[in-house]
Amino acid sequence: MLKKDKKAEAVETKKLDKNVSYKAKIIRRFLRHKIGMFGAVVLITIYLSAIFGGFIAPYNMMEKNEDYTYAPPTKIHFVDQEGDFSLRPFVYKLEKDRDPVTFAVEYQINKEVKYPIQFLARGEEYQFLGFFETNLHLFGLEKGADSKVFLMGTDRFGRDLFSRTLLGGRVSLSVGLFGILLSFMIGIIMGGISGFYGGWIDNIIQRFIELLRSFPRIPIWLALSMILPPDWSSVKIYFGIVTVLSFIGWTGIARVVRGQFLSYRDKDFVDAAKALGASDFSIMFRHILPNIMSYLIVAATLSFPGMILAESAMSFLGLGIKEPMTSWGLLLKQAQQMSVLKSSPWILAPGIFIIVTVLAFNFVGDAMRDAIDPFAVD
Amino acid sequence: MMNYILRRFLYMIPLMILISILSFTVIKLQPGEFGSQYFGNPRVSPETIENLRARLGLDQPAYIQYLTWVKGIVTEGDFGYSFAYKRPVSELIWERLGWTVVVAGSTILFTWGLAIPIGIYSATHKYSIFDYVFTFIGFLGISVPNFFLALLLMYLVLSFGGTEVGGLFSQQYIGAPWSIAKFIDLLKHIWIPLIAIGTAGMAGVLRQMRGNLLDILGEQYVQTARAKGLNENVVIYKHAVRNAINPLISMFGMQLPKLISGTIISAIVLNLPTMGPFFYDALINQDQYLVMTFLMFSALMMLFGNLIADILLAVVDPRIRLD
Numbered sequence: 001m002l003k004k005d006k007k008a009e010a011v012e013t014k015k016l017d018k019n020v021s022y023k024a025k026i027i028r029r030f031l032r033h034k035i036g037m038f039g040a041v042v043l044i045t046i047y048l049s050a051i052f053g054g055f056i057a058p059y060n061m062m063e064k065n066e067d068y069t070y071a072p073p074t075k076i077h078f079v080d081q082e083g084d085f086s087l088r089p090f091v092y093k094l095e096k097d098r099d100p101v102t103f104a105v106e107y108q109i110n111k112e113v114k115y116p117i118q119f120l121a122r123g124e125e126y127q128f129l130g131f132f133e134t135n136l137h138l139f140g141l142e143k144g145a146d147s148k149v150f151l152m153g154t155d156r157f158g159r160d161l162f163s164r165t166l167l168g169g170r171v172s173l174s175v176g177l178f179g180i181l182l183s184f185m186i187g188i189i190m191g192g193i194s195g196f197y198g199g200w201i202d203n204i205i206q207r208f209i210e211l212l213r214s215f216p217r218i219p220i221w222l223a224l225s226m227i228l229p230p231d232w233s234s235v236k237i238y239f240g241i242v243t244v245l246s247f248i249g250w251t252g253i254a255r256v257v258r259g260q261f262l263s264y265r266d267k268d269f270v271d272a273a274k275a276l277g278a279s280d281f282s283i284m285f286r287h288i289l290p291n292i293m294s295y296l297i298v299a300a301t302l303s304f305p306g307m308i309l310a311e312s313a314m315s316f317l318g319l320g321i322k323e324p325m326t327s328w329g330l331l332l333k334q335a336q337q338m339s340v341l342k343s344s345p346w347i348l349a350p351g352i353f354i355i356v357t358v359l360a361f362n363f364v365g366d367a368m369r370d371a372i373d374p375f376a377v378d
Numbered sequence: 379m380m381n382y383i384l385r386r387f388l389y390m391i392p393l394m395i396l397i398s399i400l401s402f403t404v405i406k407l408q409p410g411e412f413g414s415q416y417f418g419n420p421r422v423s424p425e426t427i428e429n430l431r432a433r434l435g436l437d438q439p440a441y442i443q444y445l446t447w448v449k450g451i452v453t454e455g456d457f458g459y460s461f462a463y464k465r466p467v468s469e470l471i472w473e474r475l476g477w478t479v480v481v482a483g484s485t486i487l488f489t490w491g492l493a494i495p496i497g498i499y500s501a502t503h504k505y506s507i508f509d510y511v512f513t514f515i516g517f518l519g520i521s522v523p524n525f526f527l528a529l530l531l532m533y534l535v536l537s538f539g540g541t542e543v544g545g546l547f548s549q550q551y552i553g554a555p556w557s558i559a560k561f562i563d564l565l566k567h568i569w570i571p572l573i574a575i576g577t578a579g580m581a582g583v584l585r586q587m588r589g590n591l592l593d594i595l596g597e598q599y600v601q602t603a604r605a606k607g608l609n610e611n612v613v614i615y616k617h618a619v620r621n622a623i624n625p626l627i628s629m630f631g632m633q634l635p636k637l638i639s640g641t642i643i644s645a646i647v648l649n650l651p652t653m654g655p656f657f658y659d660a661l662i663n664q665d666q667y668l669v670m671t672f673l674m675f676s677a678l679m680m681l682f683g684n685l686i687a688d689i690l691l692a693v694v695d696p697r698i699r700l701d
Contacts, residue, residue: 216639216676227407342536352527358521
């Protein structure tokens, strides 16, 4: 609602350019940035599909199908063998065979039997947003169909890769979110203290940041993730990984915050607040911080890709998220075996989700950076 | 200048001490004891274990272990002992350094050799079709995880019937003396790591180069140069590019340390004989002295990279003075 109001406001005030507030200008500039808006739409789609993953995914992410290990992606058809077109898409029956000589598993499509795809089909039970149990899925085959629909193929245990990718997205996308939240909390406090008080406190914090930053990121992330005890549950490991990512991540934020605090702390409004008896805490976080929020939001957006890439890299090496949870990086882990990579290339599909997400964040971040530029010409 | 460099070196000493303490703490916090896998191995004789424990001070409290380790480094250049390889750590790192520098060096050549000309082209042909194409490649390059690119390239080569994936040499050339055939074999292998590792860096440099040059081309002195009737090539290469390239020099100093530590994952995927996979194995095997030394070494490389970047910048840009 609020967003809509601002949008309308931005359009209305187009002609009264000089009277537009800085905030409205920022929003307007962002809305005009085509690539940025495109990125924003993509991101919203990806996040929504992860949130409603249980509904969109036709199967449960854990369900193993021994009959369908490394099954290729199922082809969706509209036109059948007789050339008849049907608006309702359908799939042919997938049959498993063994090569008579090598005994390797082969999949054949039986074009005699076809199963229509049902929308809003009843399938397995799942928790809808954690509120209630339901078995309604966006699509699926009718009950009792002797085949399955795998949009992106299956993995070693015959688990549907599409369902796993959607649910793995929850981890990959939220690790970035929590990682940035934590980094920002530490970064704002440390950077704020450093910039506001200056002197020896500033010196110590700055030297500490320098120390942390002199470690290259990937090796120190990997070494830190080894600290997490192997017997931890996957939820604990998840938060462990978030902490590991923030361990280095906050230093960048702290530097930005410190620089800004340094330039603001001698401003008149700070003196005024001091004269009125505001506490240091309130001056730092209620008077100065709101001034630099736009910088921080841009910095946050631009640091998402790094977090997502780092999580996927760590999980890919087996030092990150662990089963039964999954993430895009962990899904790619099985591609490390060259024989699997050669015979079942569809297991690379989660990587495309990583690329698209990171690309979209970069688009949005760039657009935001352009939008908050105070010297930008409209 | 010499004074400045000397001061930077002196400043590195306390920093390195802190780095070594932090490395030691990170490793010490890991579950499991130093070398527990090695000591549990029944084929290792009890005397060897006794000797090693005494030498590394493993029965003493943590800070004594740390001091023993540091004392070894300072007095004898002894960085500790690798339990998995049963050899001193410094030898092992040294062996791996060669190929690491070869791969990193050729990647840097590839990256910068392509990115700078493309960046100049993009900036001078702003909003042309190729500019859009290169800008998109630039965006894509920074968004693709390099291990994913490595997997993709490997799949493409495999699906076209190729077999030269993984490693730097075919089986028959490993350990063989150098010959023309071996070198050709190397070239057949090295292009995959070059692209997989180099693309992200290339995209970064390209974007930076394009952005800088565009900024500079809008400056008034460029306009003046054109107004004087200078040849367009002179305007671009002598007046604009030379100024636009300055910010890239500080990036250049960090290339080697970044490549050594930033490519761990793709090097594992591609099975390269570089330090990355070596570090990963050491982590997994809890070969702690190796891990600590690697962490220290890569941090040291970062510090040197920073220093080199600052010096280079001062050398190239007369406006910058170091003192």
